[in-house]
Amino acid sequence: MTGRVIVITSGKGGVGKTTTSANIGTALAKDGYKVVLIDTDLGLRNLDLLLGLENRIVYTIVDVIEERCKLKQALVKDKKNPNLSLLAAAQTRDKTAVNAEQLKEICDTLKEENDFVLVDCPAGIEQGFQNAVAGASEAIVVTTPEMSAIRDADRIIGLLEAKEEIKNYKLLLNRVRPSLIRSNEMMSVDDVVEILSCPLVGIIPEDTGIITSTNKGEPIVNDENSFAGKAYRNVAKRILGEEVPFLDLDEPKGFMAKIKDVFAKLKAKV
Amino acid sequence: MEKGFVENGFIIDLSSANNTTQLVFELSSIMEHPDVKGKRVCLKLGSIDLKQSQLLSIKALIESMEASIAFIDTLSEQTEASAVSLGIMVSKISNDELPMIVCDSADKEIKPEPVEVKEAIQEEAPCEIGKTVEVHADIPTPSSPIETIEGVEDVYEEETTRELAEIIPAEHFDSDFEKLATSEGLISEEASKYILLDTGDVLPEGAEENSVNTETMPTLYINQTLRSGQTVSYEGNILIIGDAHPGSEIVATGDITVWGILGGIAHAGSQGNITSKVRALKLNAIQLRIAGLYARRNDTLNVPYVQKTNEFTPEEAQIEDGKIVIYKKLRRD
Numbered sequence: 001m002t003g004r005v006i007v008i009t010s011g012k013g014g015v016g017k018t019t020t021s022a023n024i025g026t027a028l029a030k031d032g033y034k035v036v037l038i039d040t041d042l043g044l045r046n047l048d049l050l051l052g053l054e055n056r057i058v059y060t061i062v063d064v065i066e067e068r069c070k071l072k073q074a075l076v077k078d079k080k081n082p083n084l085s086l087l088a089a090a091q092t093r094d095k096t097a098v099n100a101e102q103l104k105e106i107c108d109t110l111k112e113e114n115d116f117v118l119v120d121c122p123a124g125i126e127q128g129f130q131n132a133v134a135g136a137s138e139a140i141v142v143t144t145p146e147m148s149a150i151r152d153a154d155r156i157i158g159l160l161e162a163k164e165e166i167k168n169y170k171l172l173l174n175r176v177r178p179s180l181i182r183s184n185e186m187m188s189v190d191d192v193v194e195i196l197s198c199p200l201v202g203i204i205p206e207d208t209g210i211i212t213s214t215n216k217g218e219p220i221v222n223d224e225n226s227f228a229g230k231a232y233r234n235v236a237k238r239i240l241g242e243e244v245p246f247l248d249l250d251e252p253k254g255f256m257a258k259i260k261d262v263f264a265k266l267k268a269k270v
Numbered sequence: 271m272e273k274g275f276v277e278n279g280f281i282i283d284l285s286s287a288n289n290t291t292q293l294v295f296e297l298s299s300i301m302e303h304p305d306v307k308g309k310r311v312c313l314k315l316g317s318i319d320l321k322q323s324q325l326l327s328i329k330a331l332i333e334s335m336e337a338s339i340a341f342i343d344t345l346s347e348q349t350e351a352s353a354v355s356l357g358i359m360v361s362k363i364s365n366d367e368l369p370m371i372v373c374d375s376a377d378k379e380i381k382p383e384p385v386e387v388k389e390a391i392q393e394e395a396p397c398e399i400g401k402t403v404e405v406h407a408d409i410p411t412p413s414s415p416i417e418t419i420e421g422v423e424d425v426y427e428e429e430t431t432r433e434l435a436e437i438i439p440a441e442h443f444d445s446d447f448e449k450l451a452t453s454e455g456l457i458s459e460e461a462s463k464y465i466l467l468d469t470g471d472v473l474p475e476g477a478e479e480n481s482v483n484t485e486t487m488p489t490l491y492i493n494q495t496l497r498s499g500q501t502v503s504y505e506g507n508i509l510i511i512g513d514a515h516p517g518s519e520i521v522a523t524g525d526i527t528v529w530g531i532l533g534g535i536a537h538a539g540s541q542g543n544i545t546s547k548v549r550a551l552k553l554n555a556i557q558l559r560i561a562g563l564y565a566r567r568n569d570t571l572n573v574p575y576v577q578k579t580n581e582f583t584p585e586e587a588q589i590e591d592g593k594i595v596i597y598k599k600l601r602r603d
Binding site: 044052055056058091 | 358467498501504516517519556557564567568569
């Protein structure tokens with residue numbers, strides 16, 4: 001078995017790389033695929049918090065590279081889904097503790113036994129980025145509809161194109177607020193796709209549920225009622241090659257109507 | 271000696287402590303008492319040698335409880351020099367001037383027999399003066415012998431001393447320490463605070479031989495807050511006066527004591543010393559590691575951000591029968 005190694009990157013910080021990694025990973029694992037998440041943000045690790053696995057980490061990626069443990073020992077199994085495991089970053093070290101070759105070796109080993117290896121990339125374009133990209137053959141570029149995030153995403157896409165190993169890359173537009181798009185205060189999805197000229201893999205609406213899910217250490221895809229969770233599940237399906245229409249953000253009336261429908265059904269039950 | 275000192279101060283006798291860890295541990299136990307607030311403290315340090323930095327830490331510790339050092343009484347030249355450089359007055363304490371808190375050492379071997387304790391009290395402060403209050407402020411493990419201090423109450427004559435420090439009956443200590451939970455869910459998985467991790471081959475070989483008394487080890491003092499990503503490791507005991515935030519790591523071959531909230535990873539007895547302990551004013555470590563035993567905090571307690579609190583419930587973790595057991599000191603109110 002040879003799995004797919006996908007790096008999740010953005011250039012700019014705070015656009016949702018880690019949230020995206022945790023949610024896509026969880027969604028793929030829920031579909032029955034074996035998934036390993038690698039946190040390459042050494043010194044500023046967060047992925048373990050989002051998955052609620054911080055208290056289970058004994059060994060980190062640096063321990064694997066410095067041969068203090070075997071790769072298998074360092075993989076932390078998810079609480080709910082045994083298909084999902086995490087290779088945590090070291091919090092007490094910095095990006096120079098690993099190099100691109102070592103990370104490539106780890107990715108190559110992991111893809112032998114897993115369907116997906118998702119690499120959570122740190123912000124920036126320095127060594128951390130170079131390390132994260134090294135083992136990957138695909139990339140998901142996360143951005144938000146803001147000028148600064150788009151500028152950085154553009155830079156990242158340029159760097160990814162220059163890498164021979166990256167066979168394809170796709171855009172994930174995060175934190176979209178339909179109401180602001182309608183009032184022309186935010187760039188529309190089409191605008192962003194046009195500026196970056198990059199195929200889209202998903203549109204994630206802004207959702208306050210993300211904040212609570214991060215604090216609880218529970219990915220939002222596990223919440224069946226969440227809009228953002230549904231959007232992430234759709235992204236996972238698109239990664240698997242399914243044709244899923246994008247969530248209809250432009251017609252909020254339709255969405256409201258759906259909510260009204262739900263209420264109507266509830267009332268009928270009562 | 272100025273009159274002002276006498277009116278609002280008391281003596282803490284730490285002369286029986288034979289190393290700095292013990293001294294600070296005992297001092298902190300006494301300083302926990304609510305009556306200490308706003309008082310001037312006279313420290314009787316005995317012959318222990320304290321460096322300037324160590325004395326400064328002790329001063330900071332006392333000041334953190336809103337008390338202050340009036341003067342110290344020491345037999346050590348080094349301590350005296352440290353005190354002078356820090357601007358702390360050095361003086362001889364006369365017993366009949368101030369109410370006194372005698373602190374027994376935690377070392378079981380040097381504990382006097384019950385009868386001797388009573389005699390010693392009478393010698394140091396005759397009944398006529400009646401200002402001696404004895405507080406056993408050391409934190410004993412349930413197995414350690416606790417002397418009875420019957421009859422000490424007779425020494426009371428003035429209400430003022432009663433306000434200063436109260437007598438805790440000896441039998442109170444046993445109930446004061448409650449076996450909270452073990453790492454293997456002795457009570458039940460849900461109620462257990464820590465759950466042992468299956469770490470496979472992390473257990474070091476020959477743990478028994480490495481287990482020397484941690485009291486004989488040197489101690490590293492750190493007077494700062496440890497933040498995420500910061501690591502402290504030391505061959506000996508580590509004492510942190512401050513909080514250890516989640517994401518920080520403390521690794522000691524001996525004991526780890528945190529005078530504050532412990533939120534990161536603490537690894538005591540890192541080279542296999544199974545007598546090592548981890549203690550903190552608030553034990554909230556994401557992982558507790560003692561020698562080769564690793565325990566994770568229960569998921570029900572999984573709070574990813576720092577929980578600052580002023581409600582402290584001092585706890586101590588140690589290995590018992592191949593498990594990590596946490597003892598909780600109940601609040602007295």
